[in-house]
Amino acid sequence: MKERITEVVREEIMKRGLKFSLRDIAASLGMSTKTIYQYYESKEHMISYIVDQSIADMREAEQEVMNDTSLNAAQKLRMALVILPRGFVFKDVHVFHDLKQRYPQLWREVDAYIKHGWDNIRILIQEGVAAGILRPFHVELFIQTYIGALNQLMDIHVANKIELSLDKVLVQMVEFLMQGILDGGPEVKSGERSGAE
Structure with missing residues (x-):
């Protein structure tokens, strides 16, 4: 799951630079930010x-x-x-x-x-x-x-x-x-x- 999250983060950086949020990543993956926090403590x-x-x-x-x-x-x-x-x-x-x-x-x-x-x-x-x-x-x-x-x-x-x-x-x-x-x-x-x- 961590690699899937990382891949979405890469995609966001390529599209929007560093202006993404954890909420954006969670929405792209169809999961809660709480789930993201299990793998990453912060942006x-x-x-x-x-x-x-x-x-x-x-x-x-x-x-x-x-x-x-x-x-x-x-x-x-x-x-x-x-x-x-x-x-x-x-x-x-x-x-x-x-x-x-x-x-x-x-x-x-x-x-x-x-x-x-x-x-x-x-x-x-x-x-x-x-x-x-x-x-x-x-x-x-x-x-x-x-x-x-x-x-x-x-x-x-x-x-x-x-x-x-x-x-x-x-x-x-x-x-x-x-x-x-x-x-x-x-x-x-x-x-x-x-x-x-």
Whole structure:
């Protein structure tokens, strides 16, 4: 029953963000709020459970990428940098904003996951450089650039300008980081500027 309730909570978050109530969940399931309280003590407890599941899901998906022998280090790196939980409920950046505003303790868990746990990424970069697939670069600068860009993109005002779901934002951001923005045409000559002064 707990998983059924959790599934309805996921659906509500995808439809309405974090603006649902326990009464909404109970009505969707055709049961009383008293029954819901047997499994979850509060709305925050529900969201906390989903956050924990999402983080565990991302760790598991990352490990699957690490163990996939059919991929080279660069392919693994690209995939690892865009991992989102299966059935991702926080697809809309506005939900992250609401989480940060309404449930700061839960936001700290998400934020800690984003800021830490980069060991596999470091390993993939080292492997890629050693194999000649990636050029040598400053790994910590790369990681901090990713974190900084992601945090900026989770700002509500920036999100409103971009109007993309988080999965699409991540894919494009990682492409920028890994491929740059040159179009593959003639190389820009040393000292030549490409439209920006």
